[in-house]
Amino acid sequence: MSSDTPSPHGTHPRSTSAHGSSTHGSAARGSTAHRPALAEALTAGAVVLDGGMSNQLESAGHDLSDALWSARLLAEQPEAITEAHLAYFEAGANVAITSSYQATFEGFAKRGIDREEAARLLTLSVELAQEAARQAADKGARQPLWVAASVGPYGAMLADGSEYRGRYGLTVTELERFHRPRLEVLAAAGPDVLALETVPDTEEAEALLRAVRGLGVPAWLSYSVAGEHTRAGQPLEEAFELAAEADEVIAVGVNCCAPEDVEGAVATAARVTGKPVVVYPNSGEAWDAEARAWNGRSTFAPEQVLAWRESGARLIGGCCRVGPDAVASIARTLTAA
Secondary structure, eight states, X not given: OOOOOOOOTTOOOXXXXXXXXXXXXXXXXXXXXXXXXXXXXXXXXXXXXXXOHHHHHHHTTOOOOSTTGGGHHHHHOHHHHHHHHHHHHHHTOSEEEOSOTTOOHHHHHTTTOOHHHXXXXXXXXXXXXXXXXXXXXXXXXXXXXXXXXXXXXXXXXXXXXXXXXXXXXXXXXXXXXXXXXXXXXXXXXXXXXXXXXXXXXXXXXXXXXXXXXXXXXXXXXXXXXXXXXXXXXXXXXXXXXXXXXXXXXXXXXXXXXXXXXXXXXXXXXXXHHOSOEEEEOOOSOEEETTTTEEXXXXXXXXXXXXXXXXXXXXXXXXXXXXXXXXXXXXXXXXXXX
C-alpha cells in the first residue's frame, strides 16, 4: 500500500456544515458544536469518506499478511488503528470506516479468541475510530466527523478471495445467522452508521438487510461490482432494488471496484432506489488472492468524483490502495466545485 502523507485538515466540503444533532454514536463529542446526523448531511451535499485502512497501516510498517488482516491489530496494536483513522480525518475525511471488516466471531475463534474477547474487540474497533475523531477535533478539524462500523461479507472471514465471488453455498438464513451477532455488538458500540460493504451478491445483501432490522442504527449497503453486475453476476438494478424500501438503509452504492465501473453503477443506484449513493472504489489495481498482492496500475483520479457526484453520489471516498493524499484531493475537488 502507498505511503501517503495527510494534507491539512482544513480541506473539506462546505456541504457538510449544516447544523443539527446526531442520534447515534459519540464521534460528535469534541468534533463540532453542532453536527447533523449523517442521513441529514447527505441531503445537503457530498460527504467525504476515508480511504483504505490497509494501505495506511502497511505504509506505517505493519504486516497485514495474517488472515485477520487489519483486525489482528485490534488485539495487538490498537493505537496503530487510531493513528490510521486520524490520518484520514486530518486529510479532510468526514467519515472513518472501522477496522472490523474482517473481524468476526468465527475468524477470531480460529485464533483461540473466545466470544467475550471477540465482542470486546469488535466494540473496540468503533471506539478507536471515535477516539480518532476526538483527536482530530482537538487538533482543529472543522468538518463534521462520523464513524461507520464496517461489516464485511462472509467471504472476508474465509480470507480466500471469495468475497469477490459470493455464492458460498449458504442460504440467506444461514448468512443472516452469521452476520446478526456481530452487527448487534457493533450497533451497541454506538457508531453513526453500519457499513454493509463489499457485498458480492444479492443473497448476502438480502441476509444483511434482514440482520440490520431493529438495531436502531442506520446502514449503507455497498456492492462490489464488475461493470453493470454484482461480482456474482446479478444485474445491479436487481441488486439495488433490494434496498429501495429498506428504511434502515440511508445510502446504497459500490465499493472495492474499479474506478471505471463507478459512474454507471451510481446512476443505476440513484435511479432504482431514490436514495443517496455511496461510492469508494479501489485504485484500479487488481488483487491476487493467491499471491496476496496487488497487480496493475492505478486508474483512480480524484477529479472523477465530480462526475460521480453529478450522477447522485453523496458519500465519496476510496477503498484499497487509496490513501490520505487521494482523500485530501477528493475533499479539495468537492470543496472547489
